[in-house]
Amino acid sequence: MQVGLFTIPVGLKGSRVLCWTSSCKLHVFALLPLGDRKDSTLKTVDSAGIMATIEARASEYDAIAKDIWEHPELSHEEERSSAIYRKRLASRGFAVTEYPEMPYSFVAERGAGDPLIAIMGEYDALPSMSQACSPHQEALHAGGPGHACGHNLLGAGSLAAAEVLAEALAQGGIPGRVRFYGCPAEESLGRIPLVKAGRFDDVDIALTWHPADVNTPHRYTSSANLSIVFSFTGRASHAAMAPQAGRSALDAVQLFNLSLEFMREHLARGTLLHYVISDGGAKPNIVPANAATWLYIRAPRATDLREVVKRVMKAARGATLMTETSVDHRILAGKCDYIPNDVIQDTMLKVMEVLPLPHPDSDELAFARALQATVARNDRQATLTPINAPVSLLDEPIHGQLGDFGRLCRIGGSLDTGDVSYVVPTGQLNSATWPLGVGAHSWQSAAASGSTWAFKAMRWAAASMAATGLAFALDPKLVARARREHAKGKKPYRSTMDL
Numbered sequence: 001m002q003v004g005l006f007t008i009p010v011g012l013k014g015s016r017v018l019c020w021t022s023s024c025k026l027h028v029f030a031l032l033p034l035g036d037r038k039d040s041t042l043k044t045v046d047s048a049g050i051m052a053t054i055e056a057r058a059s060e061y062d063a064i065a066k067d068i069w070e071h072p073e074l075s076h077e078e079e080r081s082s083a084i085y086r087k088r089l090a091s092r093g094f095a096v097t098e099y100p101e102m103p104y105s106f107v108a109e110r111g112a113g114d115p116l117i118a119i120m121g122e123y124d125a126l127p128s129m130s131q132a133c134s135p136h137q138e139a140l141h142a143g144g145p146g147h148a149c150g151h152n153l154l155g156a157g158s159l160a161a162a163e164v165l166a167e168a169l170a171q172g173g174i175p176g177r178v179r180f181y182g183c184p185a186e187e188s189l190g191r192i193p194l195v196k197a198g199r200f201d202d203v204d205i206a207l208t209w210h211p212a213d214v215n216t217p218h219r220y221t222s223s224a225n226l227s228i229v230f231s232f233t234g235r236a237s238h239a240a241m242a243p244q245a246g247r248s249a250l251d252a253v254q255l256f257n258l259s260l261e262f263m264r265e266h267l268a269r270g271t272l273l274h275y276v277i278s279d280g281g282a283k284p285n286i287v288p289a290n291a292a293t294w295l296y297i298r299a300p301r302a303t304d305l306r307e308v309v310k311r312v313m314k315a316a317r318g319a320t321l322m323t324e325t326s327v328d329h330r331i332l333a334g335k336c337d338y339i340p341n342d343v344i345q346d347t348m349l350k351v352m353e354v355l356p357l358p359h360p361d362s363d364e365l366a367f368a369r370a371l372q373a374t375v376a377r378n379d380r381q382a383t384l385t386p387i388n389a390p391v392s393l394l395d396e397p398i399h400g401q402l403g404d405f406g407r408l409c410r411i412g413g414s415l416d417t418g419d420v421s422y423v424v425p426t427g428q429l430n431s432a433t434w435p436l437g438v439g440a441h442s443w444q445s446a447a448a449s450g451s452t453w454a455f456k457a458m459r460w461a462a463a464s465m466a467a468t469g470l471a472f473a474l475d476p477k478l479v480a481r482a483r484r485e486h487a488k489g490k491k492p493y494r495s496t497m498d499l
Helices: 047-056 058-070 079-091 151-172 192-196 249-266 302-323 342-354 362-373 377-383 391-395 417-423 443-448 452-474 476-488
Strands: 006-010 015-020 026-031 041-045 095-098 106-112 116-122 176-183 205-212 224-233 272-279 290-299 326-335 426-432
Touching (some): 058 452, 079 095, 116 151, 116 452, 151 205, 192 326, 224 302, 249 290, 417 426
Antiparallel strands (some): 095 106, 106 176, 272 290
């Protein structure tokens, strides 16, 4: 392996070196086969050149990430964000098609031939997470949404990767297609309708990334989940004048919730139940005719989840028997567990090892240190221990190294990337856009996601994905290995929403 170059063998005659000039044009030069292996060849990906191309457009990609951070849109409402991506990709030679399965979902494709490499982007924000780019908690718009999961970075970084990868294939005369998936509503329904509609079925490999506080391939699995509302119906009456005439839906909700608390002890390790009372009645002097619990159920695998759901359904029916009420349920969302593909993750790691990590300036370091200090010291470990990352990393404000964390680990959270991983070989990485110890869905992560440091880390993630995609485009055997691994461990896909 040469410094600044990622080297991979391929089963084609001859060999080529992909080089980038200062004007960011890709050129291909013929080389002789190496050594005495006359049937072997070498194609060399200039990863540093890919990084340089992205850095040359830093102001463009940063502006997109900043714009979407400044104009956060909730799940199912991402009209503006989606339009920004569609317009940009169309201007770069991508054919853009909007999907009917979900509002503001789309695909943008460029190239010809195989393999088909998917790069997924997201752009929805979280409710009530409005936050200035400040080390102090201060909302830009009180009660408004904010990018506390960094999807402004995720989308812009994936867009950059797709653009540069597509250009590399076109200018190098390399067969392959790049397909950018615009994925709205990750924090809600997610891309499950697209997976169920078969929109990923022809993909050879899928790539994505996520903002985090460490740099690592995403080797760990995630939990399968189901978001479901149980709505109980009773009979209203005056709570003081005729309580005997009422049948309290709120009583049913409380008994149902209590049954979940007792059930926890007897569920398999890794199963999680969390809920809110989304409807508790109108007034205390009215026996509630309607009440509801909004419940999240999580389990290590989709098959485990279905067994837990059966027990939860019985608990709901039991609550109706005790209160002479009735119950209906409504499924809002559900995600399968994520299955990482080791061939893709190993390739990503090789690419990440070659690409130099960005360096924070003094202002960025000071901002990270101040933001990190707002997280209680004991709470900072929560981002590291689930993936077996050493807590000694917390001695610094920013992760300035490359890790390889999470093998054989599982996090409690859920990703709609999991459903994609059931149908196509999928790999992803994390980039340290946030200070060490800062986790997602916090005001600190919202603040960090609008910072110049986050944009630097985003561009590094983009280069890592683009170089990974190019490695697969150059090596059909690598694609075949990833697909064999996926086929070997493949489970029949069935959305957790389909009980």
